[in-house]
Every structure is written in structure tokens, then in C-alpha cells.
Amino acid sequence: MEIIGQSSAIKRVFKLIEKVAPTESTVLILGESGTGKELIARAIHQKSRRKDGPFIPVNCGAIPEELLESELFGYEKGAFTGANRSKPGRFELANGGTIFLDEIAEMSPKLQVKLLRILQEKTIERLGSERSISVNIRIIAATNRNLxxxxxxxxxxxDLYFRLNVIPIQLPPLRERKEDIPLLAEHFLEKFCEREEVPLKRLSEEALKCLLSYSWPGNVRELENLMERLVILTEDEVIRKEDLPEHLCEPSSLSLNFPGTFPPEGLDLQETLKEIEKSLILKALEASGGVKSRAAKLLRLNRTTLIEKMKRLGLC
Ligand SMILES: Nc1ncnc2c1ncn2[C@@H]1O[C@H](COP(=O)(O)OP(=O)(O)O)[C@@H](O)[C@H]1O
Ligand SMILES: [Mg+2]
Structure with missing residues (x-):
């Protein structure tokens, strides 16, 4: 599991990983979705003294609250209807290792209180039991929201925020570390060509230019998915601009160097305005930690209008 990148932004992250991994500190990983938060969490575990222990990921946003509580804490037989046997929770399963709490901002207030207690006391009680079980765990949390x-x-x-935010690691969005795009693209092409047992493909210069001027709202995950698709759908060994999805190659406000000079071939006003709209919406979302109602305020739009626009522009 390699972390690819040589931008100064990602190099700063590498340095931080080296420093915090061998410690017992709680780590909070922040960044838009698809920036590599889980990858970084795994890397920290791998480089820690706990590397031979378990790494237990939990996506707090994907599991309904009631279920999340019993998943995390476990339960004794008879704790609730349907609890026919006792079951250890993920905190217990992570004993001696690391638990990765992804999308931590989605945790309910009730579970936030319980998590705070674990951080303070390093003990848990299964549902339906009074007995405290001590757990030796390291907590790594992550969120794409502005906590x-x-x-x-x-x-x-x-209080929970302060407890978690001992060592924050901020992962920059891909559009702020464009130097990494060629490296990442090549890495994923190699990976998927190998998997599919086809000769190695490469990107034409023009195609690469498109990738560099695109804003990557889905970050590294979006790039990875695109490379997989291109390996499967492109027959030639060279991937050309024409092989890329259209929205990737639209003239972008960034490459226009607004309000600079016109490109010699002119530009498509409608498409360019769309690009500008898209990048302003992305900026507003970034500035408001992904909270749409606040991004809408920054753009003086109704929340519903913003969501409609985002749908139309393929942003959600
Ligand atoms: N720097 C990187 N080098 C290689 N692969 C990466 C990098 N960053 C992200 N990825 C890959 O992109 C995908 C999304 O990463 P993930 O860690 O799941 O992001 P997040 O948890 O922030 O949504 C994963 O398949 C991951 O392996
Ligand atoms: Mg994730």
C-alpha cells in the first residue's frame, strides 16, 4: 500500500506520519472525501508499535445510530430483543491495535459522550453489562467536515473535539497539489494494466493536460476510478484526449487565467461560465467545510437552489 506523491503538501504529510506513527497519540485526519484519509490511517498503524495488532475501521456515517452503538461497544446476551448471544464490540476487537473512526462528525451526541469516556478512561462496557473492560487502543479519527x-x-x-484534535493531519485536495496528478495517474495505470494483464498504457501529452486543468471534486478516488475505466475501455496503448470523458476537457476558468487573454482558438462562453460556476461552488463548499447551507449563504443562494445547481453540474 504505497502513498504516492511528491508535492510539498504531501511531503509535509509524510513527515507528520513519520513523527506521529510511533507515538500513542490520537490523530485526527481532515480532508475532502477521496483525498486518502483511510490510506494515511493505515500507514500510521503500519508504522506504529501496534503494527502486529489489529486495524479496525469503522465508518460512523454508514451505520445507523442504534446499530453503531452495539457494533462499537458489543453486547451481552439478552441486552435487547434479538441479542441471542454475547458479542464483543469493535473497540474490544481493536485491543492491542488501532481503531479508525471514519466520518466522526456523523456520530450522534449520545455516542460522542461515550467516545469521550473511552478517550479519558480507556474502558468500555458492553450493552447490557455493568462490567468495565479495559481496552488498549489507539484512536485515529477522520472527517471531511470542518469540525x-x-x-x-x-x-x-x-470537549471531544479537543481530545481528538491532539495531532491534526490536513490532507490537501488534489487540485491544490497538481504536481501529483501525473504520478498518481501513472501509478493507477500500472496497477490496473497489471491486474487486467494488458500491456502498459500511457497518457498522451494532451490528455495529461486535461487531467491537470480539471478540478477533481472527487480527488484521488475520482482519478483512480477514471484510470480503471480508461484501462478497460481504451484499446490503444496511448490514451488520448478523445478517450477522456467530455467534462474533463471543457475549457476551465483556471486554464483561462481569468480575466487574461483569450486562447487563440477562442472559447465556448456557456461552457466557460459553467466551469467558473463550478469552481466557485467548490470554493464555497470548501470554505464552509462541506456544509451546504453555509456554502449557499456565501453564494447568496437558497440551499435548494445550490443543490439543484450542484446536481446539474455533476457535483453531487
Ligand atoms: N497519495 C495516494 N497514493 C496512492 N493512492 C491513493 C493516494 N491517496 C488516495 N489514494 C487512493 O484513493 C482512494 C481513496 O482514498 P481513501 O483513503 O479511501 O480516501 P478518503 O478516506 O479520504 O475518502 C483509495 O483507493 C486510495 O488507495
Ligand atoms: Mg474514507
């Missing part, structure tokens, strides 16, 4: 804003709006406990 400070979540705290300010009363959705996330401040």
Missing part, C-alpha cells in the same frame, strides 16, 4: 464549524454550530462536542 470547528460543527462545534460552533453545536453539532459536535467541544
Amino acid at each position: 470547528e464549524a460543527e462545534v460552533a454550530e453545536g453539532r459536535f462536542r467541544e
